[in-house]
Amino acid sequence: MRHINYFGVILTIVPVMFAMALWDKPNDTDARVVLDWNELIINTAAEVDRFQTLRSNRAVPMVQLAVHDALNAIVPVYEQYAYTGSNEAAHPVAAASQAAHDVMTELFPNHSETASDLHRQWLGEIPDGPAKEQGIVTGKLAAEAILQKRENDGYDSEGEFTPRDEPGSYQITPPFDEPIGTGWPDTEPMSMIAPDQFRPGPPPAVDSEQYASDFEEVKRLGKKGSEQRTDDETRIGYWFAEYPTVAYPDFSRTYVAEHEVHPWSAARLFALLAIDNFDGLISVFDAKYEYAFWRPYTAIRNADQDGNPRTEPDPDWEPEMTTAPHPDYPAALSTLCAGGAEVMKDVIGTPNFNYARRSGNMPEGLPAKRSYESIDDAVTDCLDSRIYNGYHFRTGLEVGDEMGRERARHLLRNYLTRRSGTDYPDLAAF
Secondary structure (H helix, E strand, O other), X not given: OOOOOOOOOEEEEOOOOOOOOOOOOOOOOOOHHHHHHHHHHHHHHHHHHOOOOHHHHHHHHHHHHHXXXXXXXXXXXEOOOOOOOOOOOOOHHHHHHHHHHHHHHHHOHHHHHHHHHHHHHHHXXXXXXXXXXXXXXXXXXXXXXXXXHOOOOOOOOOOOOOOOOOOOEOOOOOOOOOOOOOOHHHOOOOOOOOOOOXXXXXXXXXXXXXXXXXXXXXXXXXXXXXXXXXXXXXXXXXXXXXXXXXXXXXXXHHHHHHHOOOHHHHHHHHHHHHHHHHHHHHXXXXXXXXXXXXXXXXXXXXXXXXXXXXXXXXXXOXXXXXXXXXXXXXXXXXXXXXXXXXXXXXXXXOOOOOEEEEEOOOOOOOOOEXXXXXXXXXXXXXXXXXXXXXXXXXXXXHHHHHHHHHHHHHHHHHOOOEOOOOOOOOXXXX
């Protein structure tokens, strides 16, 4: 059996050709400092816990928000999040680097040497003088603000979960002994009013016709080695068995570098993606443990107990890929794929950009590269993939998609919005 580390597998994105006419940017840009710190915090977070806890999923948006706030303290292009001060005399590179450095070293002290090396490199590119000094001050203040704002936010809460012995109730699936994410619903969100703000209604009853339809689909197409699944469907299942937590930032870094996106825009994009990812996990795990709905692995093996005459058990049924240790409904992957896609569509200005990448998760002999002409097409396959690898029922995937889009639209309407009357600064002036 091929085991998948649920949050630990990393997406590798290869941008090919993008529609970029609608991305608001000036002519002369250099977002390298923003890109370098995003790459470092993503790689460090993946190394720390492979994104399987909220520790790393929380650290990324905190770093990105500190960078965003520091830049907008110098020239207020976008609304700030935690630090609302201003300092037009500060150098943006010094401010951004200092902000990222201070948050990262506070959250990941064992990686402070790596962070300090990058920070020294960036400070070394700035001439000594008042602007540099003021940039350092501004960066420190931005870091302090986000660290204080997120203090005691409950990210390390530990919830209790006791499986119920009844049809439809979640049972921990092998090879795992403990569920993950039980305390995530007790965490303070970054953009939502509360963890249950976008909580959906319950999953279909196990004796319903809708449940039977969902059951038959994943039973046929998600079975290990299923002959009813096409080769391309198998590839889709493996290709998307990786998370957008890293994929979307990777994609965006290349886009920003290739198209000279202004650092203020780049910092906002990375912050929005990271907030959406963090709140997406809180939101979906709130619903997961509210309903505690069983996975296909348990449901198909125990269909003789569900009271539904339309379902037939298969006591030996195995999913194509190892099921993650948390409930089915709603699906986490679909809410993160859809939410992040909404953010990217809004910032880029169109869904019609070529989305392509190489997956590091493909079995030997299967092509690792896949591309889409629209991000919405990619999200469609993202949902279907969880059927093909035997993880989820269709309804949980569709509900996760709806949650993700609604949550992202709320984020875009209410946070880091464009201020009126302020243009992007000319970087040559610093």
